[in-house]
Amino acid sequence: MSITVNIYYSGTNGNARKFAQDMINQGIVNQIRKEDGNLRYDYFFPMDDNETVLLIDSWKDQSSIDIHHASPMMYQITTLRNKYDLHMKVERFLSDDEIPISDLIFIRQ
Numbered sequence: 621m622s623i624t625v626n627i628y629y630s631g632t633n634g635n636a637r638k639f640a641q642d643m644i645n646q647g648i649v650n651q652i653r654k655e656d657g658n659l660r661y662d663y664f665f666p667m668d669d670n671e672t673v674l675l676i677d678s679w680k681d682q683s684s685i686d687i688h689h690a691s692p693m694m695y696q697i698t699t700l701r702n703k704y705d706l707h708m709k710v711e712r713f714l715s716d717d718e719i720p721i722s723d724l725i726f727i728r729q
Contacts, residue, residue, distance in 0.1 A: 621715055622659055623682060627675040628709040635704035636673040637665065642700050648693055655691070657684025678715075 629636045640663045643649050652661045660678035679685045688694070701708075719727070 621717065622678055622680060623685060624660070624676065624678040624713045624715060625685075626711040626713070627677060628672055629675065629701070629706045630669075630672045630709070631704055631706045632671060634670070636671055636706055639700055639704040639706055640673045640675075642704075643697070646696070646700075648696050648700075651693055652688065655684070655688055657681065657687070 629639060631639070643663075649661060652658055657680040658678070659680060660676060662676050664674040664676065666672050666674060679688070
């Protein structure tokens with residue numbers, strides 16, 4: 621089982637996208653992806669909202685998230701989030717890693 625966290629960063633004047641770009645340019649994203657227990661760390665842009673960025677962040681378990689939250693990278697992330705005056709909406713999901721057979725007929729691989 622894994623934990624996936626969707627974080628919607630919202631701001632004004634394109635600041636959410638600037639934040640994501642800074643996270644990439646400063647190498648923070650690559651550092652997070654290399655952390656033990658990180659399964660995914662990707663940004664997406666909603667087509668109907670230019671002021672929001674979606675981060676899909678997946679971890680092996682809660683312990684991995686706790687270690688990440690205690691890392692120096694969290695200070696960097698918080699500093700950038702404050703720089704761009706972003707607000708967050710957070711959703712957490714636990715994965716059972718099983719797709720029911722009844723759903724498989726709708727999935728094209």
